[in-house]
Amino acid sequence: MSEVxxxxxxxxKAFRFNAETDYLPYTKQYEMEVGKDELILDLMNRIKWExxxxxxxxxxxxxxxxxxxxxxxxxxxxxACKQNAIELLDLFDNDITLEPSSKKRAVKDxxxxxTDFWDKHAAVKPYIVADIDPxxxxxxxxxxxxxxxxxxxxLCIQCGACHYACPALEVNDAFLGPAALAAAYRFTAxxxxxxxxxxxxxxxxxxxGVWDCVKCFECAEACPKEVNPIEKIGxxxxxxxxxxxxxxxxxxxHAEGFLRGMKKYGYLDEAxxxxxxxxYLGVYKHLGAAxxxxxxxxxxxxxxxxxxxxIPKIKNLDEVQKLIEISQTNKL
Amino acid sequence: MSQLHYALFTGxxxxxxxxxxxxxxxxxxxxxxxxxxxxxxxSCCGASHLQDFDEFLxxxxxxxxxxxxxxxxxxxxxICNTCQLNSAMTKHALDTDPELKARVNEKLAEVGxxxxxxxxxxxxxxxxxxxxxxxxxxxxxxxxxxxLNIAPFYGCHNIRPSELHEEANGHENPYRPSSxxxxxxxxxxxxxxxxxxxxxxxxxxxxxxxxxxxxxxGNALVDAIDNxxxxxxxxxxxxxxxxxxxxxxxxxxxxRDVELPVLHMxxxxxLALGCTEKEIGLNFHVQRAKQLYTA
Numbered sequence: 225m226s227e228v229x230x231x232x233x234x235x236x237k238a239f240r241f242n243a244e245t246d247y248l249p250y251t252k253q254y255e256m257e258v259g260k261d262e263l264i265l266d267l268m269n270r271i272k273w274e275x276x277x278x279x280x281x282x283x284x285x286x287x288x289x290x291x292x293x294x295x296x297x298x299x300x301x302x303x304a305c306k307q308n309a310i311e312l313l314d315l316f317d318n319d320i321t322l323e324p325s326s327k328k329r330a331v332k333d334x335x336x337x338x339t340d341f342w343d344k345h346a347a348v349k350p351y352i353v354a355d356i357d358p359x360x361x362x363x364x365x366x367x368x369x370x371x372x373x374x375x376x377x378x379l380c381i382q383c384g385a386c387h388y389a390c391p392a393l394e395v396n397d398a399f400l401g402p403a404a405l406a407a408a409y410r411f412t413a414x415x416x417x418x419x420x421x422x423x424x425x426x427x428x429x430x431x432x433g434v435w436d437c438v439k440c441f442e443c444a445e446a447c448p449k450e451v452n453p454i455e456k457i458g459x460x461x462x463x464x465x466x467x468x469x470x471x472x473x474x475x476x477x478h479a480e481g482f483l484r485g486m487k488k489y490g491y492l493d494e495a496x497x498x499x500x501x502x503x504y505l506g507v508y509k510h511l512g513a514a515x516x517x518x519x520x521x522x523x524x525x526x527x528x529x530x531x532x533x534x535i536p537k538i539k540n541l542d543e544v545q546k547l548i549e550i551s552q553t554n555k556l
Numbered sequence: 557m558s559q560l561h562y563a564l565f566t567g568x569x570x571x572x573x574x575x576x577x578x579x580x581x582x583x584x585x586x587x588x589x590x591x592x593x594x595x596x597x598x599s600c601c602g603a604s605h606l607q608d609f610d611e612f613l614x615x616x617x618x619x620x621x622x623x624x625x626x627x628x629x630x631x632x633x634x635i636c637n638t639c640q641l642n643s644a645m646t647k648h649a650l651d652t653d654p655e656l657k658a659r660v661n662e663k664l665a666e667v668g669x670x671x672x673x674x675x676x677x678x679x680x681x682x683x684x685x686x687x688x689x690x691x692x693x694x695x696x697x698x699x700x701x702x703x704l705n706i707a708p709f710y711g712c713h714n715i716r717p718s719e720l721h722e723e724a725n726g727h728e729n730p731y732r733p734s735s736x737x738x739x740x741x742x743x744x745x746x747x748x749x750x751x752x753x754x755x756x757x758x759x760x761x762x763x764x765x766x767x768x769x770x771x772x773x774g775n776a777l778v779d780a781i782d783n784x785x786x787x788x789x790x791x792x793x794x795x796x797x798x799x800x801x802x803x804x805x806x807x808x809x810x811x812r813d814v815e816l817p818v819l820h821m822x823x824x825x826x827l828a829l830g831c832t833e834k835e836i837g838l839n840f841h842v843q844r845a846k847q848l849y850t851a
Contacts, residue, residue, distance in 0.1 A: 300731045315729060391756050395771045436765045438772065439604050440756035441716035445730055452717075461608035475764035479609035482602060485568075486617070490599040492568040501763050509766075513801050516842045522573040522801070536571055539596040543667040547616050551663045554610040 576837025
């Protein structure tokens with residue numbers, strides 16, 4: 225049996241940038257022996273203590289609870305104080321680069337300006353809104369089931385890992401992002417809270433709310449606390465219909481409209497979903513693409529404009545119809 | 557090796573806007589000697605949108621689809637990442653939550669079905685790699701793709717969330733996926749290394765957040781083009797639809813020409829296995845791709 229080495233000699237690369245003095249960021253390399261129990265935070269400490277005292281990063285609790293040390297390694301979000309270094313070196317064939325969570329927000333090395341994160345977090349009213357007696361005679365109790373409904377969303381430590389992994393946010397500055405939306409869910413799902421409709425209103429606005437999520441699951445992958453923000457976004461979607469506050473618009477009709485084709489064919493009706501969601505006036509935006517798709521045989525226009533009904537029907541369609549009838553719980 | 561036999565969940569797009577996905581899948585299976593039984597009873601998976609409207613109903617309908625694979629005693633294979641995700645999410649939810657499973661089965665009983673949890677759910681890409689084997693695929697190549705630089709575009713819903721997919725996708729690293737790269741290599745093509753290969757195509761917000769959608773697709777297409785890709789290949793027909801159909805409008809948003817053929821994964825395999833032009837179906841693409849037959 226070969227001897228198991230306790231350390232591994234590697235070259236760690238790190239993003240370096242000082243917004244006050246540097247025009248462009250650059251990458252520096254640091255050679256070190258990495259032990260099997262060392263964390264990414266240990267490597268950052270060693271860069272600072274053994275190589276370059278100017279290397280900057282945030283750290284505080286070292287227990288995975290303060291959220292200060294979230295960075296990216298090869299694009300993967302990690303909490304530096306929780307992430308074993310050898311595990312990551314194995315995942316990326318010993319080639320790792322330490323980067324800030326968001327390069328474009330870098331202030332100094334790993335330190336970023338999180339203003340946008342905190343602004344969006346504050347925008348969803350991340351606290352219990354309740355009209356309570358200032359001198360209550362009893363506690364405001366919750367059952368285990370009531371608590372479990374929000375438990376995992378309460379584990380959020382505001383590290384920003386999901387927020388800065390979200391590609392929709394990179395393109396759309398207005399989008400609230402996965403962390404703020406998960407926080408919105410956490411308080412909306414709390415039975416002691418009385419701001420359900422107000423928060424649902426904040427989170428369903430077009431451009432900033434849940435309907436602008438691109439469903440990439442980057443947030444679920446990035447979260448170091450298993451909050452699973454996209455699942456909470458899905459719950460907020462459902463809550464809009466459950467509470468009857470969903471407005472009829474392109475996004476809500478797009479979700480509900482799937483049932484139209486499924487009731488008729490079992491399949492989604494691809495042409496109908498566009499015309500129904502957009503409305504007959506809005507559909508003009510898609511005519512260019514639709515013409516191209518028709519030319520290549522991709523679509524058979526049959527609902528907006530009468531044409532051959534070409535969608536096949538599934539076998540046992542009556543089962544789907546029956547199941548929709550007896551299982552549907554939400555309405556638009 | 558005993559003959560592989562799968563229950564194919566086609567999804568909606570393969571039955572409508574991307575018939576070439578279904579024909580090339582069946583042609584590839586035929587060439588490789590894989591037996592396919594199409595689940596003609598299977599409905600739409602909800603594509604994550606029905607889930608936004610009514611999560612419970614979406615679980616009921618997806619469980620019904622899986623029941624038909626269970627009845628055949630077969631693994632259910634998918635040819636769409638989003639079908640894979642939604643089917644796998646329902647399976648995971650039902651297999652880990654007995655109370656939900658009971659509620660869903662109560663509904664399914666009304667149509668004489670019962671979800672048991674006995675069928676695995678796997679994307680065709682990963683059955684080719686994990687069960688058929690790339691060495692065996694390589695042996696069947698008649699038209700090596702060595703003249704082509706191929707940009708693999710993985711699509712979100714096969715690789716994230718990784719915890720959900722890890723059994724079905726061979727523990728693919730979502731930050732550095734390699735399956736499609738190794739399939740391209742097995743067909744003797746040259747995989748293009750580019751940063752956007754594991755990024756989002758924007759398909760799901762095509763209607764409600766069009767600008768976001770166009771920029772995300774544009775970033776990936778431009779990244780592939782700038783890394784000398786001759787074509788892009790994806791295991792997801794929704795990525796295909798976004799990236800193939802909208803290149804004109806994407807070009808306007810990106811402020812430059814965006815022209816790149818985007819193939820379905822089975823079409824690429826079909827090209828290398830010498831399937832017929834009719835089976836491969838490049839004529840169904842919006843972006844001209846027919847030159848690839850003779851290139």
